[in-house]
Amino acid sequence: MLDVPGWPGHLAGQHVDVRLTAEDGYQAQRSYSIASPPESERLELTIERIEDGEVSSYLVDDARPGDVFELRGPIGGYFAWHAGLDGALALIGGGSGVVPLVAMLRHRRAVGAQTDARLLLSARTLEDVLYREQLRDLRDSSVAIHLTLTRVSAAPADWSDAWTRRIDREMVAELGPAPGADARFYVCGPTPFVEEAARLLVGLGHDARSVRTERFGPTGG
Amino acid sequence: MAFTRGFHGRRRSDVDPARLPPGQYETNAFPVLSAGPTPHTPLEEWSFAIGGALGEARSWTWEEFTALPSETVTADIHCVTKWSKLDTSWKGVPVDVLLAGTEPRGRFAVAWCDGGYTTNLPLEDLTGGKAWVAYQYGGEPLAPEHGGPARLLVPRLYFWKSAKWLRGLNLADQDEPGFWESYGYHNRGDPWKEQRYWSD
Numbered sequence: 001m002l003d004v005p006g007w008p009g010h011l012a013g014q015h016v017d018v019r020l021t022a023e024d025g026y027q028a029q030r031s032y033s034i035a036s037p038p039e040s041e042r043l044e045l046t047i048e049r050i051e052d053g054e055v056s057s058y059l060v061d062d063a064r065p066g067d068v069f070e071l072r073g074p075i076g077g078y079f080a081w082h083a084g085l086d087g088a089l090a091l092i093g094g095g096s097g098v099v100p101l102v103a104m105l106r107h108r109r110a111v112g113a114q115t116d117a118r119l120l121l122s123a124r125t126l127e128d129v130l131y132r133e134q135l136r137d138l139r140d141s142s143v144a145i146h147l148t149l150t151r152v153s154a155a156p157a158d159w160s161d162a163w164t165r166r167i168d169r170e171m172v173a174e175l176g177p178a179p180g181a182d183a184r185f186y187v188c189g190p191t192p193f194v195e196e197a198a199r200l201l202v203g204l205g206h207d208a209r210s211v212r213t214e215r216f217g218p219t220g221g
Numbered sequence: 222m223a224f225t226r227g228f229h230g231r232r233r234s235d236v237d238p239a240r241l242p243p244g245q246y247e248t249n250a251f252p253v254l255s256a257g258p259t260p261h262t263p264l265e266e267w268s269f270a271i272g273g274a275l276g277e278a279r280s281w282t283w284e285e286f287t288a289l290p291s292e293t294v295t296a297d298i299h300c301v302t303k304w305s306k307l308d309t310s311w312k313g314v315p316v317d318v319l320l321a322g323t324e325p326r327g328r329f330a331v332a333w334c335d336g337g338y339t340t341n342l343p344l345e346d347l348t349g350g351k352a353w354v355a356y357q358y359g360g361e362p363l364a365p366e367h368g369g370p371a372r373l374l375v376p377r378l379y380f381w382k383s384a385k386w387l388r389g390l391n392l393a394d395q396d397e398p399g400f401w402e403s404y405g406y407h408n409r410g411d412p413w414k415e416q417r418y419w420s421d
Contacts, residue, residue: 019244020225028230029244031302054231054246062227070223075418077404078256191253195366198258208258209337215254 002043004071010038011080012103013186013214016045016073020055030055033100033188033216034074035131037107038082043071046130048096079186079214083113087182090175091119092197094167094189095128097216101188102131105138118144120175122167122193124151126159146175167193172200179205188214236307240297242412245305252304253366256400260335260365260386267370269354270389271319274326279319280389283370287356289314294353296376298383299412311374313355316347319390327394332373335386340399342375342382343409344392351377354387379410379417 012034019029030053036044049060063069081089081104089108091101098121108115119138123129126149139145148163148171149155155162163171177183185206187197194213202208236247270280281289293312299305330347333339346352355374356363363369368385375382381401402408407416415421 020228020230021223022228022230023224026230026232027244028246029303052231058225058228064226067226068223069225072418075405078400191366195253195259202258208260211258213255213257215252 002045002069002071004043007043008074010034010074011077011082012037012107013080013100014074014076015100016043016071016075018045018055018059019070019072020058021070028054031075033103035099035103037103037110039107039110046096046099076214079188079212081107081184081186083108083111083115085115085184087184088116088118088177090177090183090185091117092121092167092172092175092185092187092189092201093119094122094193094197095124095216096130097187097189097193097214098123098130099188099216100214101186102134104186105143106134108143109138109141116177117142118146118175118177120146120148120167120171122148122150122189125149126152126156126162144175146171167197167200169200169204172197173204179207183210185211186214187211189216191215240307241305242299243415244417245299245303245412248304248306250304251306251309251367252300252302254300254302254381255336255366255385256338257336262335262370262386262388264370268388269319269371271323271392272389273330273391274394275320275323275392276326277323279323286314286354286371290318291315292353294355294374294376296374298376298380301379301381301406301410301412301417305412310359311353311355312357312360313353313371313374315350316352316354316390317350319354320348325392327392329393329396331391331393331397331399332382332384332387333389333391334384335388338384338386338400340373340382340384341397341402341408342378343396346375346378346382346409347390351375377411379407379412381406382410 032045035046050056264283272278297307353374356371373384
């Protein structure tokens with residue numbers, strides 16, 4: 001959670017650059033998705049600690065409340081959504097790729113939008129699902145949330161309709177809406193996941209122009 | 222300059238700092254970034270076109286294109302998302318070859334691609350041995366997720382200018398922002414001047 005004096009506001013889905021500076025002037029910067037909706041007073045970033053990650057390991061292991069960071073943004077206006085856009089909101093997230101998608105769903109709820117919203121989420125285990133409780137709440141309200149767990153053999157008792165395999169055509173078809181319907185797809189995750197999800201969407205007959213992608217991970221955006 | 226409490230960083234001793242533009246770090250991976258699904262255009266449907274403000278338009282089939290004089294290029298590439306990859310090896314047709322004998326009337330070009338992506342460049346960054354249309358990477362056909370069948374290669378600019386799935390260049394006498402240039406990224410994108418975003 002960051003207080004950002006003079007923050008100009010952002011759209012759900014955008015990211016920021018965080019820059020760290022050592023005492024000898026050495027700097028390192030990386031991009032992180034914004035998890036908070038535009039309506040939120042503070043800026044919330046969710047950092048996945050990357051093994052040997054220079055910036056993520058500092059932010060996760062060493063940063064403390066009260067620390068000051070250099071921040072730049074918001075960045076990226078294409079992988080972004082706001083409640084004024086028409087069409088269904090169809091989200092596909094892999095691992096920590098769910099972060100910008102959560103910002104979109106939080107924004108939708110914050111402004112009371114009635115937009116048809118759906119999420120297909122892939123994670124290794126239920127414990128790996130970021131924003132698990134918030135997603136449960138969203139699911140109980142009005143968002144169709146589908147979950148697949150790739151490293152478990154049976155669906156957990158408290159999410160009994162979860163699939164237990166890698167993303168496939170059946171899941172993407174189940175997510176909907178049907179090809180031809182007015183919808184905006186946002187796909188975020190590690191590269192192989194994003195490639196596969198986008199390929200499945202186009203294979204089902206969705207217009208490639210309706211599919212926005214963002215890669216996530218130690219070496220991507 | 223504001224210091225970050227307790228941050229020391231992990232400087233790598235094996236990277237020549239003169240080869241890394243400001244704010245970049247070296248990776249050995251080849252990350253993939255794109256705004257939409259990867260297009261898969263069959264080679265028999267692929268063509269490459271030069272059009273716009275240059276008199277007579279030209280186009281080539283895949284067979285004709287890969288028969289043009291080509292070069293092998295070793296270059297360092299720099300992505301605006303901060304990674305750099307050194308000594309990458311490509312094979313492709315120099316843009317100089319594609320433009321040889323034409324008389325461009327303007328100073329600008331827009332690269333256009335399968336999937337709808339565009340990026341704008343000054344003609345000056347495309348000519349004089351600075352740019353290629355590459356169809357091999359590391360001695361192999363260029364993989365679709367990295368822009369195959371063919372992509373633009375302009376190592377001197379941030380890598381979003383090296384448009385994937387390239388199908389043509391449109392020359393123009395006026396500069397028109399391309400895809401990322403319309404979404405807040407710098408119009409020119411020189412990594413050595415750290416021209417990442419509009420305000421740089």
